[in-house]
Amino acid sequence: MIDLYTLDKPALETLLAVWDEPRFRADQLWNWLYDRRVASFAEMTNLPIRLRQRLEAETQLGSLVLEDEQSSHDGTVKRLYSLHDGQFIEAVLMEYDDDRRTACISTQAGCAMGCVFCATGQMGFARNLTADEIFEQAMLYARDLAARGDRLSNVVLMGMGEPFHNYDNAIHAVRRLMSDLELGARHITVSTVGLVPMIRRFADEGLQVKLAISLHAATDEERGALLPVNRKYPLRELISACRYYTDKSGRRISFEWTLIQGENDTPEQAEKLGQLLRGLNCHVNVIPLNPTTGYGGHPSAQGRIQQFINILGEHGIPATVRIRRGIDIDAGCGQLKSKVLKRRAAHAASLEDTLPE
Numbered sequence: 001m002i003d004l005y006t007l008d009k010p011a012l013e014t015l016l017a018v019w020d021e022p023r024f025r026a027d028q029l030w031n032w033l034y035d036r037r038v039a040s041f042a043e044m045t046n047l048p049i050r051l052r053q054r055l056e057a058e059t060q061l062g063s064l065v066l067e068d069e070q071s072s073h074d075g076t077v078k079r080l081y082s083l084h085d086g087q088f089i090e091a092v093l094m095e096y097d098d099d100r101r102t103a104c105i106s107t108q109a110g111c112a113m114g115c116v117f118c119a120t121g122q123m124g125f126a127r128n129l130t131a132d133e134i135f136e137q138a139m140l141y142a143r144d145l146a147a148r149g150d151r152l153s154n155v156v157l158m159g160m161g162e163p164f165h166n167y168d169n170a171i172h173a174v175r176r177l178m179s180d181l182e183l184g185a186r187h188i189t190v191s192t193v194g195l196v197p198m199i200r201r202f203a204d205e206g207l208q209v210k211l212a213i214s215l216h217a218a219t220d221e222e223r224g225a226l227l228p229v230n231r232k233y234p235l236r237e238l239i240s241a242c243r244y245y246t247d248k249s250g251r252r253i254s255f256e257w258t259l260i261q262g263e264n265d266t267p268e269q270a271e272k273l274g275q276l277l278r279g280l281n282c283h284v285n286v287i288p289l290n291p292t293t294g295y296g297g298h299p300s301a302q303g304r305i306q307q308f309i310n311i312l313g314e315h316g317i318p319a320t321v322r323i324r325r326g327i328d329i330d331a332g333c334g335q336l337k338s339k340v341l342k343r344r345a346a347h348a349a350s351l352e353d354t355l356p357e
């Protein structure tokens with residue numbers, strides 16, 4: 001089977017040429033796939049029935065298999081997909097009142113970076129996703145939204161995995177989001193744990209895509225304890241790469257700060273962060289910790305969060321609290337996979353119990 005979602009326009013043209021179809025059929029098919037975003041060949045009504053039948057028989061739309069889906073009362077929809085080799089990945093769609101429809105997508109099955117509070121980090125690394133597997137997660141949400149007259153507006157590479165540990169595929173997927181799904185670069189965000197050489201490479205790429213850095217601590221000692229990668233790329237090198245990015249791109253950089261009670265939410269940490277980021281064109285997103293089974297920390301209390309933000313404000317650094325979306329559906333990436341696998345293991349165990357010896 002040929003997966004049509006993996007073909008670029010010239011490849012689609014070649015396929016239809018080989019099938020002896022007139023040239024304009026490729027334009028029509030492309031239009032159904034990426035402009036109209038239909039989910040079946042039956043809907044492609046201006047294609048002759050014999051062509052639709054051939055497409056049905058010899059091609060497919062995507063390769064991800066939906067294994068589980070959970071919807072939150074706040075409108076967040078989280079999905080677990082299996083890949084052709086049995087790996088699992090997660091993707092989330094967040095719908096906001098201001099019409100933003102944001103897909104959060106994965107770049108790897110698992111992650112090698114081992115951040116202690118992250119459910120994906122806790123499960124270890126399985127493999128890189130292909131550019132097509134990354135792109136398809138956004139494509140499938142775009143398709144569902146189109147079916148109800150809505151439109152995917154933003155994509156964040158903040159699901160499972162470290163995008164800059166799978167740099168080429170992640171960037172290729174980002175380019176397809178821009179060309180095939182016509183998302184503006186400013187509506188796409190790549191988040192990295194801080195792989196310094198890749199931040200510089202990304203700056204040189206010249207894309208207008210937004211960059212977010214997962215910071216979480218303002219001293220090497222504390223950051224190294226939460227994010228092992230800090231031992232390889234300490235803060236001095238990281239901030240220098242961030243400055244390179246803001247200078248080169250002329251764009252503001254975002255920092256992610258997961259607030260953990262008693263760990264990194266103290267006034268001292270806020271002061272140190274204020275000093276660390278002085279003079280940098282940046283914004284800090286503060287996110288209360290989403291508790292995971294493999295880490296004992298707790299989210300910070302409301303008062304602490306506000307105090308943290310106020311101190312940053314005194315240093316002239318804009319900071320906002322990101323609302324935790326889908327908290328009732330394990331929307332922190334990696335959490336749904338853990339839960340479904342546990343449920344399946346329990347199911348398998350109970351089946352075994354009922355089998356005769």
Ligand code: SAH
Nearest residue numbers: 118158161162191192193214256258289290
């Ligand atoms: N690997 C990339 C992108 C995926 S993680 C990165 O680390 O930036 C996306 C964001 O979620 C990161 O800022 C990460 O630190 C944060 N995160 C991971 N686990 C979390 C948790 N349990 N609670 C809150 N934020 C978490």
Ligand code: SF4
Nearest residue numbers: 111113115118121193
């Ligand atoms: Fe990987 Fe990001 Fe999780 Fe760290 S926070 S383990 S880099 S996915």
